[in-house]
Amino acid sequence: MDASTAVAPARNPKGVGGRNLHRFANPGRFLRLSGAALPWLAVPGLALTAAGLIWGLCFAPADWQQGDTVRIMYVHVPSAWLASAGYLGLAVCSLLSLVWRHPLADLAAVEIGPVGAGFTAMCLATGSLWGKPMWGAWWVWDARLTSVLVLFFLYLGHIALVRAFDDPQRGYRAGAILALVGIVNLPIIKFSVDWWNTLHQPASITLTGSPTMYVGMLWPLLLAAIGYTLVFAAIVLARTRAAVMERRIRGLLMARAAPDAAEAAMP
Amino acid sequence: MNHLPFVAASYAIGILLPASFAITAWMRMARASGQLAAIDPRRQRGAPSARGAKP
Numbered sequence: 001m002d003a004s005t006a007v008a009p010a011r012n013p014k015g016v017g018g019r020n021l022h023r024f025a026n027p028g029r030f031l032r033l034s035g036a037a038l039p040w041l042a043v044p045g046l047a048l049t050a051a052g053l054i055w056g057l058c059f060a061p062a063d064w065q066q067g068d069t070v071r072i073m074y075v076h077v078p079s080a081w082l083a084s085a086g087y088l089g090l091a092v093c094s095l096l097s098l099v100w101r102h103p104l105a106d107l108a109a110v111e112i113g114p115v116g117a118g119f120t121a122m123c124l125a126t127g128s129l130w131g132k133p134m135w136g137a138w139w140v141w142d143a144r145l146t147s148v149l150v151l152f153f154l155y156l157g158h159i160a161l162v163r164a165f166d167d168p169q170r171g172y173r174a175g176a177i178l179a180l181v182g183i184v185n186l187p188i189i190k191f192s193v194d195w196w197n198t199l200h201q202p203a204s205i206t207l208t209g210s211p212t213m214y215v216g217m218l219w220p221l222l223l224a225a226i227g228y229t230l231v232f233a234a235i236v237l238a239r240t241r242a243a244v245m246e247r248r249i250r251g252l253l254m255a256r257a258a259p260d261a262a263e264a265a266m267p
Numbered sequence: 268m269n270h271l272p273f274v275a276a277s278y279a280i281g282i283l284l285p286a287s288f289a290i291t292a293w294m295r296m297a298r299a300s301g302q303l304a305a306i307d308p309r310r311q312r313g314a315p316s317a318r319g320a321k322p
Contacts, residue, residue: 042289049285057278069270075281115288122284126277133270231285238292245299252306 025103027244034237041237045230052078052224060220069133074220076126078228079119083151084186086116086232090158091183094176104244106172109179110162111239115232117155124148135199143192144200147185154182 056074063070090112096105127145128138139145162168162175193202204213205221213221 053278053281057274067270068274071274072277075277079281118284118288122280125280129273129277129280133273228285231289235285235288235292238289238296242292242295242299245296245303249299249302249306252303256306 027104027248030104031241031244034241038234038237038241041230041234045227045232045234048223048227049231050227052220052222052227055220056217056224060217061214063217066134069130070217072126072130073217074224076123076130077221078225079123079126080148081225082228082232083116083120083123083148084189085229086112086119087151087154087179087183087186089236090116090155091179094179097172097176098180104240106169106176107243107247108236108240109158109175110172111243112236113155113159113162113175115235115239117152117159119228119232120148120152120155124152140199142199143196144189144198147189147192150185151182151189154178154185158182 053074056071060071060074062068090109093105093109093112096102097109124145127148131140132138158175158178161178162171165171165174192198193200205218
């Protein structure tokens with residue numbers, strides 16, 4: 001049994017985008033490339049995360065209003081960014097799966113789900129730990145907090161939906177549709193602090209303007225954010241590698257079982 | 268109010284949760300790789316220890 005048959009074949013590989021995408025659909029090629037990329041994501045990711053967190057905890061200045069509680073930001077903000085970025089990755093994989101039938105996109109989407117849910121839970125938990133001393137409440141039904149909670153439920157819904165069918169392909173398809181519908185929540189999360197009068201503060205770092213944050217706090221935050229992003233990517237890549245190998249194992253075991261079953265059925 | 272417990276709890280979550288994901292992903296990958304090496308005929312052909320085992 002060839003490796004390419006271990007994954008459902010592409011049904012619509014035509015078109016320039018489809019051809020380029022399907023160059024990486026071969027499981028053997030994916031395992032080779034991802035195996036080479038994994039150390040380059042994991043090692044710098046761990047180093048940068050450790051550097052950012054230690055810098056933020058021990059050497060960055062305390063805030064004049066929040067005091068040491070501002071140090072929660074070095075965990076909370078990267079996890080919040082990755083909660084949204086992870087969902088965007090999930091939606092892109094879902095699009096690749098639905099439009100181009102990319103066989104590895106299904107697996108990647110399934111593996112992004114739990115990791116994204118974990119980082120969203122981390123964002124909610126650390127936000128709550130910041131809110132209690134600063135706002136005097138663990139939780140408020142603020143637009144930003146509520147939209148991130150909805151994101152967490154979307155992740156959980158995706159995880160549950162892809163596992164709810166006996167036929168995995170139907171589960172992947174239903175999960176992909178849910179992921180694409182749920183992407184409407186991402187701009188709501190981003191602009192919730194602008195559209196509504198929220199307790200959550202507006203963004204301190206934007207792509208268009210200069211950051212409204214002291215540079216001694218900005219650098220550890222950026223280090224932690226880059227580090228967590230690399231760690232997130234490494235975890236998803238490792239899980240996807242494992243899923244590809246598990247699919248091939250199932251294929252090989254089924255191929256072995258089929259002749260045995262045929263022999264047993266013979267009179 | 269002492270805020271350090273809140274900071275410590277946040278850092279504990281920020282370290283332990285990604286670490287648990289990373290460890291489980293690594294273990295799952297290693298287990299799958301081992302199983303695949305044991306049953307994949309192409310890998311068995313390529314592995315030095317398996318060479319010569321079959322005629």
